[in-house]
Amino acid sequence: MSETEQNLILAFETSCDETSVSVVKNGTEILSNMIATQVKSHQRFGGVVPEVASRHHVEIITMLITEALEKAGVTYQDLDAVAVTKGPGLVGALLIGISAAKAVAMAYNLPLIGTNHIAGHIKAANLVDKVEYPALALVVSGGHTELVSMKTPSDYEIIGDTRDDAAGESYDKVGRVMGINYPAGKTIDEMAHQGSETFDFPRAMMKEDNYDFSFSGLKSAFINTVHHADQVGETLDKNDLATSFQSAVVEVLVHKTVKAIAEYQPKTFILAGGVAANQGLRQALTEAINQQFPDLKVIIPPLRLCGDNAAMIGAAAYQQFLDQDFSDMSLNAEPGLEFPYEGE
Amino acid sequence: MNVLAMSTATSQLSVALQTANRTVEKNRTDSRNHSIHLMPTITHILEQENLKLNDIQAVVVAQGPGSYTGVRIGVTAAKTMAKVLNKKLYGVSTLALLARNVLDSEALIVPVIDARNHNFFASAYSVDEEGHYSEQLKEQHIDFEGLVNQLRSKAVKLGKNKLIFVGESLKEQQSEFSDLFSKTEVKIEVAKDNLVHAELAISMLDQLTPENIDLFVPEYLRKTQAETDWAKTNGDHDGNQYVEEV
Numbered sequence: 001m002s003e004t005e006q007n008l009i010l011a012f013e014t015s016c017d018e019t020s021v022s023v024v025k026n027g028t029e030i031l032s033n034m035i036a037t038q039v040k041s042h043q044r045f046g047g048v049v050p051e052v053a054s055r056h057h058v059e060i061i062t063m064l065i066t067e068a069l070e071k072a073g074v075t076y077q078d079l080d081a082v083a084v085t086k087g088p089g090l091v092g093a094l095l096i097g098i099s100a101a102k103a104v105a106m107a108y109n110l111p112l113i114g115t116n117h118i119a120g121h122i123k124a125a126n127l128v129d130k131v132e133y134p135a136l137a138l139v140v141s142g143g144h145t146e147l148v149s150m151k152t153p154s155d156y157e158i159i160g161d162t163r164d165d166a167a168g169e170s171y172d173k174v175g176r177v178m179g180i181n182y183p184a185g186k187t188i189d190e191m192a193h194q195g196s197e198t199f200d201f202p203r204a205m206m207k208e209d210n211y212d213f214s215f216s217g218l219k220s221a222f223i224n225t226v227h228h229a230d231q232v233g234e235t236l237d238k239n240d241l242a243t244s245f246q247s248a249v250v251e252v253l254v255h256k257t258v259k260a261i262a263e264y265q266p267k268t269f270i271l272a273g274g275v276a277a278n279q280g281l282r283q284a285l286t287e288a289i290n291q292q293f294p295d296l297k298v299i300i301p302p303l304r305l306c307g308d309n310a311a312m313i314g315a316a317a318y319q320q321f322l323d324q325d326f327s328d329m330s331l332n333a334e335p336g337l338e339f340p341y342e343g344e
Numbered sequence: 345m346n347v348l349a350m351s352t353a354t355s356q357l358s359v360a361l362q363t364a365n366r367t368v369e370k371n372r373t374d375s376r377n378h379s380i381h382l383m384p385t386i387t388h389i390l391e392q393e394n395l396k397l398n399d400i401q402a403v404v405v406a407q408g409p410g411s412y413t414g415v416r417i418g419v420t421a422a423k424t425m426a427k428v429l430n431k432k433l434y435g436v437s438t439l440a441l442l443a444r445n446v447l448d449s450e451a452l453i454v455p456v457i458d459a460r461n462h463n464f465f466a467s468a469y470s471v472d473e474e475g476h477y478s479e480q481l482k483e484q485h486i487d488f489e490g491l492v493n494q495l496r497s498k499a500v501k502l503g504k505n506k507l508i509f510v511g512e513s514l515k516e517q518q519s520e521f522s523d524l525f526s527k528t529e530v531k532i533e534v535a536k537d538n539l540v541h542a543e544l545a546i547s548m549l550d551q552l553t554p555e556n557i558d559l560f561v562p563e564y565l566r567k568t569q570a571e572t573d574w575a576k577t578n579g580d581h582d583g584n585q586y587v588e589e590v
Contacts, residue, residue, distance in 0.1 A: 019587070034589065035589065035590050036587050036588065036589045036590070037587070037588060037589075037590050038586060038587050040585070040586050040587075040588065041586030041587065044570075044571075044574050044578070045570045045574060049568060049570040051412060051568045051569075051570070052568050052570055052571065054412070054413070054416060055412075055416075055561070055562075055564070055568070056586065056587045058416055058419060058420055058423075058561050058562065059559075059561055059587060060587055061420060061423075061424065062423055062424055062427040062557055062558050063558045064589075065424070065427065065428065066427070066558075076428060091413075092412070092413045092416070095379050095413060095416065095417055095420075096416060096420050098379060099379065099382075099416070099417050099420035099421045099424070100420050100421075100424040102383045102421065103383075103420070103421045103422075103424035103425045103428065104424060104428050106383060106386070106387065106397055106425070107397050107398065107424075107425055107428050107429045108428070109396075328384075329383035329384045329387055330380045330381070330383070330384050331379075332377065332379045332380050333379060
């Protein structure tokens with residue numbers, strides 16, 4: 001690929017309950033980003049059922065491939081590579097994207113790129129603005145809560161992560177206690193804006209000298225508060241509960257992030273992952289950073305690019321394309337894939 | 345016509361390629377990890393015959409029943425290849441393939457795939473002297489006793505005094521099956537070849553009709569536990585659109 005040529009990557013994302021196929025140009029421009037969500041299906045069960053998720057992915061995958069190419073206005077011959085999420089995620093779900101991606105790569109003799117899902121969330125920033133390095137990212141989703149340091153576009157190091165529940169997971173768990181349909185994040189976020197902070201929930205690991213998180217204590221405190229009220233026949237204001245819960249989550253996330261920015265001095269900060277769609281978190285982080293680091297470039301992708309989507313995988317895979325970081329046809333799912341920890 | 349066939353439905357991987365000159369088949373019984381081995385095996389068999397994937401006119405895949413994850417790997421690969429290269433796609437039952445390992449017009453042929461917890465995916469076939477197979481028992485997910493009962497009455501009805509089971513890891517079950525038929529006239533045998541052969545899928549091509557590729561999904565023969573439980577309290581809503589583009 002010469003400087004003037006364009007690079008087109010067909011990307012697949014099937015790590016959980018969204019099936020997505022996208023065409024991304026030069027790692028920065030979305031030509032198409034088809035997303036099919038299974039959320040209505042899993043709402044029946046109060047959470048994602050892996051076998052059901054895998055079945056849905058097979059139902060829709062080839063339709064999305066066709067649509068992604070049509071919408072992008074490109075043909076298979078125009079493509080330079082095929083990228084796919086190899087992990088982390090649900091193994092059976094990952095395998096659908098991997099099997100489909102391999103089939104396209106083999107059919108058109110294209111290089112195959114196996115991409116880390118979390119790298120995808122972070123690289124969604126490239127679809128919004130130019131990321132300058134070193135960069136720091138806070139990744140918050142249903143499965144992850146981690147601070148990632150990037151010295152270059154190709155290096156990812158975890159400097160802190162959750163010791164128990166992910167932030168998004170704790171939203172779903174307290175949502176269940178309040179009778180909120182899965183996924184609960186968006187509803188709790190909306191409720192939180194209508195209530196006031198009347199409950200004093202714990203902020204875990206605030207004073208510890210590391211960048212790790214813990215949300216299980218908060219979840220337990222929340223559940224105990226609600227159960228206790230139930231037992232004594234007291235009715236609690238759900239909006240106040242939501243506000244108090246969200247304040248505790250956001251405060252810890254902001255505190256640790258600000259501390260990490262102060263130490264690592266990144267040129268760009270990125271908020272990434274499904275929970276990055278949370279308005280309370282977006283506001284609090286933006287305010288804190290504007291106040292303390294007014295010169296820091298902050299990229300918070302729009303809502304559609306915060307949730308799982310294949311465009312972000314195409315964006316991350318572009319760097320791998322430049323690095324010639326290709327996979328062969330034996331690529332397998334890596335459900336527990338993780339970035340290395342700093343210093344490892 | 346060049347035809348590519350594959351099965352990833354059981355613990356063994358089978359890939360076959362029919363060319364103008366011959367049909368070749370590659371099998372792997374050493375690994376259950378079809379995601380790793382399927383595509384390299386296809387690459388290998390194509391290279392060996394000096395063909396590219398685009399030189400194929402049709403793709404045939406074992407559609408299930410079998411291991412859910414395994415079936416999905418083959419079905420997804422096959423339907424994607426067929427879709428993006430605009431080739432014909434055919435699905436074939438894993439049990440029908442297994443049945444074709446046995447050619448004995450005296451016997452009731454019983455393909456079975458272990459579905460765990462003492463359950464099986466099973467059906468039954470008869471074959472005439474010209475080698476035409478007829479399905480005698482509908483494919484089903486069934487427990488051991490239920491299967492034996494159905495086989496017993498089917499054998500009587502068809503006047504068969506021999507059952508030949510065909511499928512993986514049947515050696516352990518053979519004595520159990522024999523015991524259950526011990527008071528009857530029915531003789532129990534296990535097939536000599538218990539592997540799923542992709543090559544046989546190619547031989548069945550003239551009996552198959554091309555699939556609608558986008559709508560093609562595995563034949564699981566069983567709802568997920570979560571859906572079964574949900575349907576108990578909420579009724580069946582199979583027409584519902586659970587996946588939607590956003």
